[in-house]
Amino acid sequence: MKKAQLAVVWALVGIPLLYGVIQTMAKAAALFN
Protein backbone atom coordinates (compact mmCIF):
# COMPACT_ATOMS: atom_id res chain seq x y z
CA MET A 1 0.00 0.00 0.00
CA LYS A 2 2.81 2.39 0.96
CA LYS A 3 4.70 1.57 -2.24
CA ALA A 4 1.56 2.16 -4.31
CA GLN A 5 1.02 5.52 -2.63
CA LEU A 6 4.62 6.45 -3.32
CA ALA A 7 4.26 5.44 -6.97
CA VAL A 8 1.05 7.45 -7.43
CA VAL A 9 2.46 10.57 -5.78
CA TRP A 10 5.65 10.45 -7.84
CA ALA A 11 3.64 9.76 -11.03
CA LEU A 12 1.52 12.86 -10.41
CA VAL A 13 4.57 15.09 -10.62
CA GLY A 14 6.81 12.89 -12.76
CA ILE A 15 4.49 12.42 -15.75
CA PRO A 16 3.85 16.14 -16.37
CA LEU A 17 7.55 16.85 -15.92
CA LEU A 18 8.51 14.09 -18.36
CA TYR A 19 5.95 15.46 -20.84
CA GLY A 20 7.51 18.92 -20.52
CA VAL A 21 11.05 17.62 -21.01
CA ILE A 22 10.05 15.56 -24.09
CA GLN A 23 8.22 18.50 -25.66
CA THR A 24 11.19 20.79 -25.02
CA MET A 25 13.70 18.25 -26.36
CA ALA A 26 11.63 17.87 -29.50
CA LYS A 27 11.76 21.63 -29.99
CA ALA A 28 15.48 21.71 -29.20
CA ALA A 29 16.11 19.00 -31.82
CA ALA A 30 15.96 21.80 -34.43
CA LEU A 31 19.40 22.81 -33.17
CA PHE A 32 20.98 19.60 -34.36
CA ASN A 33 19.21 19.25 -37.74
Add this chain to the structure above:
Amino acid sequence: MSLLDREHTIAPPGFNRWLIPPAALAVHLSIGQAYASSVYKTALVTHFDVSLTQIGVIFSIAIVMLGLSAAVMGTWVDRSGPRKAMFVSALFWSSGFLIGSLGIFSNQLWLVYLGYGFIGGIGLGIGYISPVSTLIKWFPDRPGLATGMAIMGFGGGALIASPVSTGLLSFYDPNSGVTGWVASGDAVGKLFLTLGLVYLAFMMFGAFTIRVPAIGWKPAGFDPATVKVKALVTSNHVSAASAIKTRQFWLVWIVLFCNVTAGIGILEQAAPMIQDFFRQPDGQSMVTAAVAGGFVGLLSIANMGGRFVWSSLSDVTGRKNIYMIYLGVGMALYLLLALVGSSTTVVYVTLAFIIISFYGGGFATAPAYLRDLFGTFQVGAIHGRLLTAWAAAGIAGPLIVNGFLDAQGAPGELTAAAYQPALLTMVGLLVVGFIANLLVRPVHTTFHEPPTSRSEDLKITAEV
Protein backbone atom coordinates in the same frame (compact mmCIF):
# COMPACT_ATOMS: atom_id res chain seq x y z
CA MET B 1 -7.98 25.95 9.78
CA SER B 2 -6.55 23.53 12.37
CA LEU B 3 -6.03 20.92 9.68
CA LEU B 4 -3.40 23.25 8.25
CA ASP B 5 -1.55 23.76 11.50
CA ARG B 6 1.88 22.33 12.00
CA GLU B 7 0.72 19.97 14.78
CA HIS B 8 -1.60 18.22 12.31
CA THR B 9 1.20 17.69 9.83
CA ILE B 10 3.63 15.82 12.07
CA ALA B 11 4.43 12.54 10.33
CA PRO B 12 3.44 9.30 12.09
CA PRO B 13 6.15 6.72 12.81
CA GLY B 14 7.17 4.81 9.69
CA PHE B 15 6.25 7.66 7.34
CA ASN B 16 8.20 7.43 4.08
CA ARG B 17 10.23 10.62 3.63
CA TRP B 18 10.30 10.11 -0.15
CA LEU B 19 6.69 11.35 -0.20
CA ILE B 20 7.97 14.83 0.65
CA PRO B 21 9.88 15.74 -2.54
CA PRO B 22 6.82 15.20 -4.80
CA ALA B 23 4.75 17.38 -2.45
CA ALA B 24 7.34 20.12 -2.77
CA LEU B 25 7.60 19.56 -6.53
CA ALA B 26 3.83 20.00 -6.90
CA VAL B 27 4.19 23.55 -5.60
CA HIS B 28 7.37 24.42 -7.49
CA LEU B 29 6.14 22.96 -10.79
CA SER B 30 3.03 25.15 -10.44
CA ILE B 31 4.74 28.41 -9.60
CA GLY B 32 7.43 27.71 -12.22
CA GLN B 33 4.77 28.73 -14.76
CA ALA B 34 6.05 32.27 -14.18
CA TYR B 35 8.85 31.57 -16.67
CA ALA B 36 6.38 30.56 -19.41
CA SER B 37 4.65 33.95 -19.68
CA SER B 38 6.26 34.63 -23.08
CA VAL B 39 3.71 32.22 -24.61
CA TYR B 40 0.88 34.78 -24.32
CA LYS B 41 2.90 38.02 -24.19
CA THR B 42 2.20 39.02 -27.82
CA ALA B 43 -1.49 38.12 -27.43
CA LEU B 44 -1.78 40.45 -24.43
CA VAL B 45 0.02 43.26 -26.30
CA THR B 46 -2.54 42.94 -29.13
CA HIS B 47 -5.53 42.54 -26.80
CA PHE B 48 -4.76 45.57 -24.62
CA ASP B 49 -3.20 47.54 -27.49
CA VAL B 50 -0.18 48.50 -25.36
CA SER B 51 3.61 48.17 -25.68
CA LEU B 52 5.62 45.05 -24.94
CA THR B 53 7.18 46.89 -22.00
CA GLN B 54 3.76 47.51 -20.43
CA ILE B 55 3.00 43.79 -20.64
CA GLY B 56 6.49 42.96 -19.37
CA VAL B 57 5.65 44.95 -16.23
CA ILE B 58 3.24 42.13 -15.22
CA PHE B 59 6.15 39.69 -14.96
CA SER B 60 8.42 42.27 -13.31
CA ILE B 61 5.83 42.96 -10.58
CA ALA B 62 5.49 39.21 -9.98
CA ILE B 63 9.27 38.72 -9.57
CA VAL B 64 9.64 41.76 -7.30
CA MET B 65 6.74 40.49 -5.17
CA LEU B 66 8.39 37.05 -5.10
CA GLY B 67 11.53 38.53 -3.55
CA LEU B 68 9.65 40.82 -1.16
CA SER B 69 7.12 38.25 0.06
CA ALA B 70 9.81 35.58 0.52
CA ALA B 71 11.84 38.03 2.61
CA VAL B 72 8.90 39.38 4.63
CA MET B 73 6.91 36.15 5.05
CA GLY B 74 9.84 33.79 5.63
CA THR B 75 9.56 33.83 9.42
CA TRP B 76 5.79 33.25 9.22
CA VAL B 77 6.38 30.31 6.86
CA ASP B 78 8.86 28.72 9.28
CA ARG B 79 6.50 29.29 12.23
CA SER B 80 3.30 28.14 10.53
CA GLY B 81 4.67 25.04 8.89
CA PRO B 82 4.73 23.95 5.24
CA ARG B 83 1.09 22.93 4.85
CA LYS B 84 -0.39 26.26 5.83
CA ALA B 85 2.25 28.07 3.76
CA MET B 86 1.56 25.93 0.69
CA PHE B 87 -2.19 26.36 1.16
CA VAL B 88 -1.88 30.15 1.35
CA SER B 89 0.53 30.16 -1.60
CA ALA B 90 -1.97 28.13 -3.65
CA LEU B 91 -4.76 30.59 -2.84
CA PHE B 92 -2.63 33.59 -3.83
CA TRP B 93 -1.23 31.98 -6.99
CA SER B 94 -4.63 30.74 -8.15
CA SER B 95 -6.39 34.02 -7.26
CA GLY B 96 -3.73 35.83 -9.27
CA PHE B 97 -4.78 33.92 -12.39
CA LEU B 98 -8.51 34.33 -11.70
CA ILE B 99 -8.24 38.10 -11.12
CA GLY B 100 -5.93 38.33 -14.12
CA SER B 101 -8.52 36.59 -16.30
CA LEU B 102 -11.14 39.07 -15.07
CA GLY B 103 -8.81 41.88 -16.14
CA ILE B 104 -8.37 40.32 -19.59
CA PHE B 105 -12.11 39.72 -20.11
CA SER B 106 -12.98 43.27 -18.96
CA ASN B 107 -10.02 44.84 -20.80
CA GLN B 108 -8.57 46.30 -17.58
CA LEU B 109 -4.77 45.90 -17.60
CA TRP B 110 -4.44 47.16 -14.03
CA LEU B 111 -6.40 44.11 -12.88
CA VAL B 112 -3.79 41.87 -14.50
CA TYR B 113 -1.05 43.85 -12.72
CA LEU B 114 -2.93 43.43 -9.45
CA GLY B 115 -3.89 39.79 -10.04
CA TYR B 116 -1.05 37.95 -11.72
CA GLY B 117 1.64 40.48 -10.77
CA PHE B 118 0.93 41.55 -7.20
CA ILE B 119 -1.28 38.79 -5.72
CA GLY B 120 0.21 35.98 -7.81
CA GLY B 121 3.70 37.25 -6.98
CA ILE B 122 2.99 36.87 -3.26
CA GLY B 123 1.97 33.27 -4.00
CA LEU B 124 5.27 32.80 -5.83
CA GLY B 125 7.35 34.01 -2.89
CA ILE B 126 5.55 32.00 -0.22
CA GLY B 127 5.40 28.94 -2.46
CA TYR B 128 9.10 29.09 -3.34
CA ILE B 129 10.30 28.96 0.26
CA SER B 130 7.45 26.89 1.76
CA PRO B 131 8.97 23.38 1.39
CA VAL B 132 12.66 24.28 1.80
CA SER B 133 13.02 24.09 5.58
CA THR B 134 10.90 20.91 5.73
CA LEU B 135 12.96 19.16 3.06
CA ILE B 136 16.19 20.00 4.86
CA LYS B 137 14.80 18.51 8.08
CA TRP B 138 13.67 15.32 6.31
CA PHE B 139 17.00 14.91 4.51
CA PRO B 140 19.71 15.94 6.99
CA ASP B 141 21.99 13.43 5.25
CA ARG B 142 21.36 14.81 1.72
CA PRO B 143 20.10 18.42 1.98
CA GLY B 144 21.51 19.37 -1.42
CA LEU B 145 19.68 16.51 -3.12
CA ALA B 146 16.43 17.36 -1.35
CA THR B 147 16.38 21.07 -2.12
CA GLY B 148 17.70 20.38 -5.62
CA MET B 149 14.71 18.12 -6.32
CA ALA B 150 12.21 20.78 -5.22
CA ILE B 151 13.86 23.82 -6.75
CA MET B 152 14.34 21.83 -9.97
CA GLY B 153 10.53 22.07 -10.17
CA PHE B 154 10.69 25.84 -10.51
CA GLY B 155 12.80 25.37 -13.64
CA GLY B 156 10.63 22.48 -14.83
CA GLY B 157 7.33 24.32 -14.38
CA ALA B 158 7.92 26.38 -17.50
CA LEU B 159 8.71 23.26 -19.54
CA ILE B 160 5.22 21.97 -18.76
CA ALA B 161 3.31 25.26 -18.85
CA SER B 162 4.75 26.39 -22.17
CA PRO B 163 3.45 23.54 -24.43
CA VAL B 164 0.25 23.14 -22.39
CA SER B 165 -0.54 26.87 -22.68
CA THR B 166 0.17 26.84 -26.42
CA GLY B 167 -2.19 23.87 -26.83
CA LEU B 168 -4.93 25.47 -24.72
CA LEU B 169 -4.71 28.78 -26.60
CA SER B 170 -5.21 26.90 -29.88
CA PHE B 171 -8.11 24.98 -28.35
CA TYR B 172 -9.85 28.12 -27.04
CA ASP B 173 -9.33 30.24 -30.17
CA PRO B 174 -11.31 29.20 -33.29
CA ASN B 175 -8.89 31.19 -35.49
CA SER B 176 -5.83 29.26 -34.34
CA GLY B 177 -5.16 27.71 -37.77
CA VAL B 178 -4.84 31.05 -39.56
CA THR B 179 -1.37 32.09 -40.83
CA GLY B 180 0.33 34.59 -38.51
CA TRP B 181 -2.22 33.79 -35.80
CA VAL B 182 -2.02 35.60 -32.48
CA ALA B 183 -4.28 34.25 -29.73
CA SER B 184 -7.34 36.37 -28.88
CA GLY B 185 -7.79 38.04 -25.48
CA ASP B 186 -10.77 35.76 -24.90
CA ALA B 187 -8.54 32.68 -25.36
CA VAL B 188 -5.88 34.08 -22.97
CA GLY B 189 -8.60 34.86 -20.40
CA LYS B 190 -9.85 31.28 -20.61
CA LEU B 191 -6.28 30.02 -20.37
CA PHE B 192 -5.80 32.03 -17.15
CA LEU B 193 -9.05 30.59 -15.73
CA THR B 194 -7.96 27.05 -16.57
CA LEU B 195 -4.44 27.48 -15.17
CA GLY B 196 -5.82 29.08 -11.99
CA LEU B 197 -8.06 26.10 -11.27
CA VAL B 198 -5.55 23.41 -12.28
CA TYR B 199 -2.74 24.96 -10.22
CA LEU B 200 -5.08 25.31 -7.24
CA ALA B 201 -5.83 21.57 -7.32
CA PHE B 202 -2.19 20.59 -7.93
CA MET B 203 -0.83 22.78 -5.15
CA MET B 204 -3.49 21.51 -2.74
CA PHE B 205 -2.26 17.99 -3.50
CA GLY B 206 1.18 19.16 -2.40
CA ALA B 207 -0.17 20.94 0.69
CA PHE B 208 -2.06 17.88 1.92
CA THR B 209 0.75 15.44 1.13
CA ILE B 210 3.49 17.31 2.99
CA ARG B 211 4.41 16.34 6.56
CA VAL B 212 6.99 17.60 9.03
CA PRO B 213 9.19 15.13 10.88
CA ALA B 214 8.59 14.60 14.60
CA ILE B 215 11.06 16.35 16.90
CA GLY B 216 14.16 14.21 17.26
CA TRP B 217 13.43 12.15 14.12
CA LYS B 218 16.39 11.15 12.01
CA PRO B 219 16.76 8.82 9.02
CA ALA B 220 17.60 5.20 9.78
CA GLY B 221 21.35 4.72 9.99
CA PHE B 222 22.07 8.46 9.93
CA ASP B 223 24.73 9.66 12.36
CA PRO B 224 24.53 13.45 12.87
CA ALA B 225 28.16 13.37 14.01
CA THR B 226 29.24 12.69 10.42
CA VAL B 227 27.72 16.01 9.37
CA LYS B 228 29.14 17.96 12.26
CA VAL B 229 32.74 17.11 11.47
CA LYS B 230 32.57 18.70 8.01
CA ALA B 231 34.10 22.16 7.69
CA LEU B 232 31.56 25.02 7.69
CA VAL B 233 28.68 22.76 8.74
CA THR B 234 27.33 23.88 12.09
CA SER B 235 25.33 21.91 14.59
CA ASN B 236 24.24 25.21 16.16
CA HIS B 237 21.41 27.46 15.07
CA VAL B 238 21.10 31.12 14.13
CA SER B 239 17.79 32.99 13.95
CA ALA B 240 16.81 34.87 10.81
CA ALA B 241 17.08 38.19 12.66
CA SER B 242 20.64 37.37 13.74
CA ALA B 243 21.64 35.83 10.41
CA ILE B 244 21.24 39.08 8.49
CA LYS B 245 23.67 40.71 10.94
CA THR B 246 26.41 38.24 10.03
CA ARG B 247 29.10 38.75 7.41
CA GLN B 248 28.41 35.23 6.10
CA PHE B 249 24.84 36.05 5.09
CA TRP B 250 25.94 39.03 3.02
CA LEU B 251 28.85 37.11 1.47
CA VAL B 252 26.43 34.39 0.34
CA TRP B 253 24.06 37.16 -0.82
CA ILE B 254 26.89 38.54 -3.02
CA VAL B 255 27.71 35.02 -4.28
CA LEU B 256 24.09 34.41 -5.30
CA PHE B 257 23.71 37.89 -6.75
CA CYS B 258 26.81 37.53 -8.95
CA ASN B 259 25.94 34.00 -10.09
CA VAL B 260 22.34 34.93 -10.93
CA THR B 261 23.20 38.26 -12.58
CA ALA B 262 25.64 36.52 -14.93
CA GLY B 263 23.18 33.75 -15.80
CA ILE B 264 20.13 35.95 -16.20
CA GLY B 265 22.02 38.19 -18.61
CA ILE B 266 22.39 35.24 -21.01
CA LEU B 267 18.96 33.71 -20.36
CA GLU B 268 17.09 36.93 -20.99
CA GLN B 269 18.91 37.47 -24.30
CA ALA B 270 19.23 33.79 -25.30
CA ALA B 271 17.30 33.70 -28.60
CA PRO B 272 18.67 36.89 -30.23
CA MET B 273 22.14 36.21 -28.81
CA ILE B 274 22.67 32.91 -30.65
CA GLN B 275 21.44 34.52 -33.86
CA ASP B 276 23.79 37.48 -33.42
CA PHE B 277 26.78 35.21 -32.69
CA PHE B 278 26.35 33.53 -36.07
CA ARG B 279 25.46 36.54 -38.20
CA GLN B 280 27.01 36.43 -41.67
CA PRO B 281 28.63 39.40 -43.45
CA ASP B 282 25.40 39.87 -45.45
CA GLY B 283 23.54 40.56 -42.19
CA GLN B 284 21.65 37.26 -42.19
CA SER B 285 22.11 34.83 -39.30
CA MET B 286 22.99 31.18 -39.84
CA VAL B 287 20.62 30.41 -36.97
CA THR B 288 16.91 30.66 -37.78
CA ALA B 289 14.28 31.84 -35.32
CA ALA B 290 13.01 28.23 -34.96
CA VAL B 291 16.49 26.96 -34.10
CA ALA B 292 16.96 29.85 -31.65
CA GLY B 293 13.68 28.76 -30.02
CA GLY B 294 15.10 25.25 -29.69
CA PHE B 295 18.20 26.71 -28.07
CA VAL B 296 16.05 28.50 -25.48
CA GLY B 297 14.34 25.16 -24.73
CA LEU B 298 17.72 23.47 -24.30
CA LEU B 299 18.78 26.17 -21.84
CA SER B 300 15.58 25.53 -19.83
CA ILE B 301 16.63 21.89 -19.52
CA ALA B 302 20.14 22.97 -18.46
CA ASN B 303 18.60 25.31 -15.88
CA MET B 304 16.37 22.55 -14.50
CA GLY B 305 18.96 19.75 -14.68
CA GLY B 306 21.66 21.90 -13.08
CA ARG B 307 19.43 22.50 -10.10
CA PHE B 308 19.20 18.79 -9.41
CA VAL B 309 22.60 17.52 -10.51
CA TRP B 310 24.89 20.21 -9.06
CA SER B 311 22.93 20.62 -5.84
CA SER B 312 23.02 16.84 -5.27
CA LEU B 313 26.75 16.82 -5.99
CA SER B 314 27.23 19.52 -3.34
CA ASP B 315 26.37 16.92 -0.68
CA VAL B 316 29.64 15.22 -1.65
CA THR B 317 31.87 18.21 -2.48
CA GLY B 318 30.61 20.59 0.19
CA ARG B 319 28.74 23.81 -0.53
CA LYS B 320 31.71 26.19 -0.60
CA ASN B 321 33.57 23.99 -3.09
CA ILE B 322 30.63 23.65 -5.46
CA TYR B 323 30.24 27.45 -5.56
CA MET B 324 33.96 27.64 -6.38
CA ILE B 325 33.12 25.54 -9.42
CA TYR B 326 30.03 27.58 -10.37
CA LEU B 327 31.99 30.82 -10.14
CA GLY B 328 35.56 29.73 -11.01
CA VAL B 329 34.76 27.41 -13.93
CA GLY B 330 31.96 29.83 -14.82
CA MET B 331 34.55 32.61 -15.29
CA ALA B 332 36.55 30.45 -17.72
CA LEU B 333 33.40 29.48 -19.63
CA TYR B 334 32.22 33.10 -19.99
CA LEU B 335 35.69 34.06 -21.19
CA LEU B 336 35.64 31.25 -23.75
CA LEU B 337 32.14 32.28 -24.84
CA ALA B 338 33.34 35.84 -25.38
CA LEU B 339 36.50 34.83 -27.26
CA VAL B 340 35.70 31.64 -29.20
CA GLY B 341 31.92 31.27 -28.81
CA SER B 342 31.27 32.23 -32.41
CA SER B 343 33.63 29.56 -33.84
CA THR B 344 30.98 26.82 -34.13
CA THR B 345 27.42 26.38 -32.87
CA VAL B 346 28.50 23.21 -31.00
CA VAL B 347 31.05 25.18 -28.96
CA TYR B 348 28.55 27.98 -28.33
CA VAL B 349 25.70 25.67 -27.29
CA THR B 350 27.97 23.54 -25.06
CA LEU B 351 29.38 26.58 -23.24
CA ALA B 352 25.95 28.17 -22.76
CA PHE B 353 24.47 24.85 -21.57
CA ILE B 354 27.08 24.42 -18.82
CA ILE B 355 26.88 28.11 -17.80
CA ILE B 356 23.10 27.94 -17.38
CA SER B 357 23.35 24.65 -15.49
CA PHE B 358 25.62 26.50 -13.02
CA TYR B 359 23.03 29.28 -12.81
CA GLY B 360 20.36 26.73 -11.82
CA GLY B 361 22.79 24.96 -9.49
CA GLY B 362 23.46 28.23 -7.67
CA PHE B 363 19.78 28.64 -6.86
CA ALA B 364 19.26 25.07 -5.69
CA THR B 365 22.41 24.83 -3.55
CA ALA B 366 21.73 28.08 -1.66
CA PRO B 367 19.29 26.65 0.95
CA ALA B 368 21.73 23.84 1.83
CA TYR B 369 24.58 26.39 2.11
CA LEU B 370 22.43 28.42 4.53
CA ARG B 371 21.61 25.30 6.51
CA ASP B 372 25.33 24.50 6.79
CA LEU B 373 26.12 28.01 8.05
CA PHE B 374 23.07 28.85 10.17
CA GLY B 375 21.50 25.49 11.12
CA THR B 376 17.94 24.37 10.48
CA PHE B 377 16.13 26.58 13.05
CA GLN B 378 14.93 29.35 10.70
CA VAL B 379 16.59 28.33 7.45
CA GLY B 380 13.38 28.98 5.48
CA ALA B 381 13.19 32.55 6.72
CA ILE B 382 16.90 33.13 6.06
CA HIS B 383 16.45 31.71 2.56
CA GLY B 384 13.55 34.09 2.02
CA ARG B 385 15.76 37.05 2.91
CA LEU B 386 18.52 35.74 0.64
CA LEU B 387 16.15 35.74 -2.33
CA THR B 388 16.31 39.54 -2.39
CA ALA B 389 19.61 38.87 -4.20
CA TRP B 390 17.56 37.25 -6.97
CA ALA B 391 15.28 40.27 -7.25
CA ALA B 392 18.32 42.58 -7.42
CA ALA B 393 20.01 40.34 -10.01
CA GLY B 394 16.81 40.28 -12.05
CA ILE B 395 17.22 44.03 -12.49
CA ALA B 396 21.03 44.15 -12.79
CA GLY B 397 21.56 41.29 -15.29
CA PRO B 398 19.34 42.57 -18.11
CA LEU B 399 20.45 46.17 -17.41
CA ILE B 400 24.13 45.25 -17.90
CA VAL B 401 23.56 43.21 -21.07
CA ASN B 402 21.02 45.57 -22.65
CA GLY B 403 23.08 48.63 -21.67
CA PHE B 404 26.18 47.32 -23.48
CA LEU B 405 24.21 46.07 -26.48
CA ASP B 406 22.36 49.38 -26.90
CA ALA B 407 25.74 51.08 -27.14
CA GLN B 408 26.95 48.57 -29.77
CA GLY B 409 24.17 48.90 -32.32
CA ALA B 410 20.57 48.12 -33.18
CA PRO B 411 18.89 44.74 -32.55
CA GLY B 412 19.10 42.53 -35.64
CA GLU B 413 22.45 44.05 -36.68
CA LEU B 414 24.63 42.93 -33.75
CA THR B 415 27.46 40.42 -34.05
CA ALA B 416 29.43 38.28 -31.58
CA ALA B 417 31.91 41.12 -30.99
CA ALA B 418 29.10 43.32 -29.66
CA TYR B 419 28.61 40.90 -26.76
CA GLN B 420 32.24 40.89 -25.60
CA PRO B 421 31.99 43.91 -23.22
CA ALA B 422 28.89 42.46 -21.54
CA LEU B 423 30.40 38.96 -21.25
CA LEU B 424 33.69 40.30 -19.89
CA THR B 425 31.72 42.33 -17.33
CA MET B 426 30.05 39.08 -16.27
CA VAL B 427 33.53 37.54 -15.84
CA GLY B 428 34.37 40.45 -13.52
CA LEU B 429 31.18 39.86 -11.56
CA LEU B 430 32.02 36.18 -11.17
CA VAL B 431 35.47 37.16 -9.84
CA VAL B 432 33.71 39.26 -7.17
CA GLY B 433 31.42 36.32 -6.33
CA PHE B 434 34.40 33.94 -6.23
CA ILE B 435 36.25 36.17 -3.73
CA ALA B 436 33.10 36.57 -1.61
CA ASN B 437 32.73 32.79 -1.48
CA LEU B 438 36.41 32.39 -0.52
CA LEU B 439 35.82 34.70 2.45
CA VAL B 440 32.97 32.59 3.90
CA ARG B 441 33.95 31.26 7.33
CA PRO B 442 31.89 29.62 10.10
CA VAL B 443 29.47 31.97 11.86
CA HIS B 444 30.78 33.36 15.13
CA THR B 445 29.34 31.76 18.27
CA THR B 446 27.91 35.08 19.46
CA PHE B 447 25.19 34.70 16.82
CA HIS B 448 24.21 31.19 17.92
CA GLU B 449 20.88 30.70 19.68
CA PRO B 450 21.25 29.50 23.27
CA PRO B 451 20.44 25.76 23.24
CA THR B 452 17.68 26.09 25.86
CA SER B 453 15.84 29.02 24.26
CA ARG B 454 16.07 27.39 20.85
CA SER B 455 14.57 24.18 22.19
CA GLU B 456 11.75 26.24 23.65
CA ASP B 457 11.23 27.97 20.31
CA LEU B 458 11.15 24.67 18.48
CA LYS B 459 8.72 23.28 21.01
CA ILE B 460 6.45 26.29 20.66
CA THR B 461 6.70 26.12 16.89
CA ALA B 462 5.73 22.48 16.97
CA GLU B 463 2.82 23.06 19.32
CA VAL B 464 1.26 26.10 17.64
